[in-house]
Amino acid sequence: MASKLINFYLNGRQTEVLVKPLTTVQTLLREQLDLTATKSGCRQGGCGSCTILVDGEPMLSCLLPVEDIQGRQIITLEGLTSAESLDTIQETFHETFAAQCGFCTPGMILVAKALLDRNPHPTRQEVIESLTGNYCRCTGYEPIIQAILESAERMNGRGS
Amino acid sequence: MNNLEYYTPQSVEEALKLLADHSPSIIVLAGGTITMPLINEGISFPEKVLGLKQAGLNYVNSDNGTVKIGSAATLSQVQSGSGIAILEQAARSIGGWAIQNMATAGGNLFAPPPAGDLAAALLALDAELVICSARGERSLQLENLYSGFLTTVLEPDELVTEIRVPKPAGKTIFSKFARKGANTPAVVTVAAHLVFKGDQVDSACVALNAVGPYPMRANKCEAVLEGSVLDADKIGAAAEAAANECEPFTDSIASDWYRRKMVDVTIRRALAGIKG
Numbered sequence: 001m002a003s004k005l006i007n008f009y010l011n012g013r014q015t016e017v018l019v020k021p022l023t024t025v026q027t028l029l030r031e032q033l034d035l036t037a038t039k040s041g042c043r044q045g046g047c048g049s050c051t052i053l054v055d056g057e058p059m060l061s062c063l064l065p066v067e068d069i070q071g072r073q074i075i076t077l078e079g080l081t082s083a084e085s086l087d088t089i090q091e092t093f094h095e096t097f098a099a100q101c102g103f104c105t106p107g108m109i110l111v112a113k114a115l116l117d118r119n120p121h122p123t124r125q126e127v128i129e130s131l132t133g134n135y136c137r138c139t140g141y142e143p144i145i146q147a148i149l150e151s152a153e154r155m156n157g158r159g160s
Numbered sequence: 161m162n163n164l165e166y167y168t169p170q171s172v173e174e175a176l177k178l179l180a181d182h183s184p185s186i187i188v189l190a191g192g193t194i195t196m197p198l199i200n201e202g203i204s205f206p207e208k209v210l211g212l213k214q215a216g217l218n219y220v221n222s223d224n225g226t227v228k229i230g231s232a233a234t235l236s237q238v239q240s241g242s243g244i245a246i247l248e249q250a251a252r253s254i255g256g257w258a259i260q261n262m263a264t265a266g267g268n269l270f271a272p273p274p275a276g277d278l279a280a281a282l283l284a285l286d287a288e289l290v291i292c293s294a295r296g297e298r299s300l301q302l303e304n305l306y307s308g309f310l311t312t313v314l315e316p317d318e319l320v321t322e323i324r325v326p327k328p329a330g331k332t333i334f335s336k337f338a339r340k341g342a343n344t345p346a347v348v349t350v351a352a353h354l355v356f357k358g359d360q361v362d363s364a365c366v367a368l369n370a371v372g373p374y375p376m377r378a379n380k381c382e383a384v385l386e387g388s389v390l391d392a393d394k395i396g397a398a399a400e401a402a403a404n405e406c407e408p409f410t411d412s413i414a415s416d417w418y419r420r421k422m423v424d425v426t427i428r429r430a431l432a433g434i435k436g
Binding site (some may be wrong): 022045054059067068114129134 | 165166189196199209213
């Protein structure tokens with residue numbers, strides 16, 4: 001079992017890690033790099049709480065071997081926050097109470113980020129469709145859908 | 161886990177050589193959406209794993225009336241690149257956004273029912289597989305791939321490298337009946353491709369998933385449709401034939417009884433849609 005050196009970009013920073021074969025990105029982030037915003041939910045690809053962005057596309061870090069992200073751009077929830085402030089989507093989730101227990105929130109926000117990056121004016125239906133892989137057992141989804149629509153408005157300069 | 165090795169070949173040739181050297185004790189991992197849950201859960205303990213993501217098989221292109229899908233192309237790539245409506249619909253009906261960015265067209269062929277709905281659309285379009293090994297290349301109609309639940313006619317050193325889909329000449333429909341609108345396993349999935357000559361059905365290709373040990377063609381249903389004018393009687397007879405010839409199972413999604421009923425209903429609705 002030879003460990004391998006893997007290079008990739010993590011939240012914009014070039015990163016080199018030594019991992020055992022078939023280690024998942026989820027395990028790497030949480031246990032080796034102490035980045036625990038990426039949650040460990042079902043580890044079956046069913047809940048979406050471990051969602052990360054790989055080259056801007058939502059993927060499930062629990063199903064993704066680290067060897068497969070060689071050279072790629074990884075964004076986790078930690079990567080949205082600057083030293084001074086939260087990202088607009090985070091701010092909106094916070095202000096509009098779109099989180100209850102908060103376990104699904106990192107995945108929800110990253111999917112919202114990927115959606116708004118490619119579609120700045122999503123319809124309600126498009127927001128719902130983008131979230132079908134992310135489970136929330138608290139909110140009933142409505143506050144999350146509203147927060148994403150509100151985020152879009154704020155980013156487009158029409159909100160408060 | 162002690163001797164676990166994960167190979168990430170950079171070309172198809174390299175992948176085939178690894179398969180030749182290590183089969184049958186090596187498993188193939190493409191998107192990881194079927195295999196990784198089993199590993200995470202401690203159900204599967206592979207010693208050698210072949211990762212296909214970097215082997216150059218993630219393409220979708222079309223030329224001369226045929227769409228060629230590399231077996232490691234993701235379901236998202238199939239949605240945006242195939243230009244065939246029922247393939248796009250099938251790919252969109254599987255999992256959520258993140259799963260579609262990971263799961264591959266080739267991998268989905270090996271998903272245990274009720275998963276594996278892409279194959280229903282591919283069967284309806286009479287897709288052909290390119291199968292390679294270090295010994296050479298052969299082609300196989302998708303229809304002839306399956307030999308039972310989770311078993312195929314592939315040799316251990318063989319790899320599906322490409323799916324070739326002729327662009328449909330007739331009318332197509334894809335209909336997945338499930339308990340939710342999205343990200344859900346099927347109660348039954350129906351895909352059909354009918355070529356008409358005037359009012360008459362000249363050729364019919366009807367495929368079913370989630371109602372048998374593997375995705376399958378509904379041959380008796382097709383025989384009823386061919387040569388008919390798709391009136392209500394014929395549609396009813398075709399739906400009944402499919403309900404009789406399928407081999408539904410019971411799982412946490414639906415009972416075999418309910419699945420058989422819904423084969424009938426889903427085919428009636430689908431064919432009425434083609435007619436309209």
